[in-house]
Amino acid sequence: MPKQSPIPDAMDKPFWDACNEGRLVIQNCKACNLMQHPPQRDCNSCGSGANLEWKQVSGRGKIYTYGVVYDSPVALLQADQPYNVAIIQLAEDHEVNMLSHLPGVPLDEVPVGATVQVIFEPTQATGQKVPEWKVVS
Ligand SMILES: [Zn+2]
Numbered sequence: 574m575p576k577q578s579p580i581p582d583a584m585d586k587p588f589w590d591a592c593n594e595g596r597l598v599i600q601n602c603k604a605c606n607l608m609q610h611p612p613q614r615d616c617n618s619c620g621s622g623a624n625l626e627w628k629q630v631s632g633r634g635k636i637y638t639y640g641v642v643y644d645s646p647v648a649l650l651q652a653d654q655p656y657n658v659a660i661i662q663l664a665e666d667h668e669v670n671m672l673s674h675l676p677g678v679p680l681d682e683v684p685v686g687a688t689v690q691v692i693f694e695p696t697q698a699t700g701q702k703v704p705e706w707k708v709v710s
Contacts, residue, residue, distance in 0.1 A: 574650065574652075574653040574656060574674060574676070575649055575650075575652075575653070575696070575697050576649070576650075576694065576696045576697075576703055577647065577649055577650075577696065577698075578696040578697070578698035578699040578700075578701050579696075579701060579703065580699075581701070584612055584613070584614055585611070585612040587612075587627050588600075588611075588612050588627070589701060589702075591627070591629070592693050592701070592702045592703060592704060593693075593701065593702045595693055595702075596629055597629065597630050597631075597632045597691050597704060598627040598628060598629050598630070599627070599628055599630050599663065599665070599666075599669060600612050600613070600625050600626075600627060600628075601625070601626050601627070601628040602616035602618060602619065602621075602624050602625055602626075603624040603625075603626055604616070604619055604621065604623075604624040605618040605619050605624075607666075608628065608630075608663075608665065608666045608668075608669050609669065610663075610669050610670070610671060630663060630664070630665045631664055631665065632690055632691035633663075633664040633688065633689070633690055633691075634661040634662055634663045634664050634671070634688070634689050634690075634691070634706065635661070635662050635664070635667075635686060635687065635688055635689065636659050636660070636661060636662075636675075636683060636684065636685050636686060636687050636689060636708075637659075637660045637661065637662045637667075637670065637685070638659070638660050638685060639657055639658060639659035639660065639675075639683040639685065640657075640658050641655050641656070641657060641658070641680060641681050642654060642655060642656055642657075642658055643655045655680060656674055656680065657674055657675050657678055657680060657681070657683050658672055658673070658674060659672070659673045659674075659675050659683055659706070660672060661673050661689055661706050671704060671706070673689070673704075673705055673706035674705065675689075675705075675706060675707070675708065676694075676705060676707065677707065677708070678708060684708060687708050687709075688708070688709050689706040689707060689708055689709060690706065690707050690709045691704050691705070691706055692704075692705050692706070692707050693705070
């Protein structure tokens with residue numbers, strides 16, 4: 574399904590550039606040894622931006638839970654309603670979550686607990702690639 578095109582800014586550009594290269598990178602604070610997503614200026618834990626780095630991760634995760642969207646406020650997504658929205662827990666850190674429409678999974682038949690692998694899909698407006706997730710088991 575079509576997706577919104579993010580407009581990268583100075584802070585999250587490394588994340589989006591990596592997506593275009595087929596790599597998933599997550600912000601990590603070297604002082605706290607904690608990952609966070611979505612990208613932010615400062616570490617959620619210590620409040621400093623000085624120790625943030627970009628860490629490449631495996632792109633593996635698990636489906637934590639999901640919902641079905643019947644009435645999206647986003648016009649671009651309304652043509653595909655209803656659709657799945659799953660919460661993905663990253664393999665490296667279950668506290669780090671990303672959302673997915675789980676392409677290929679029938680509506681409301683999301684296999685909670687299944688392993689997923691990141692893929693990258695280009696968006697219509699700019700061609701910027703965005704992360705999506707596919708069930709692998
Ligand atoms: Zn920190």
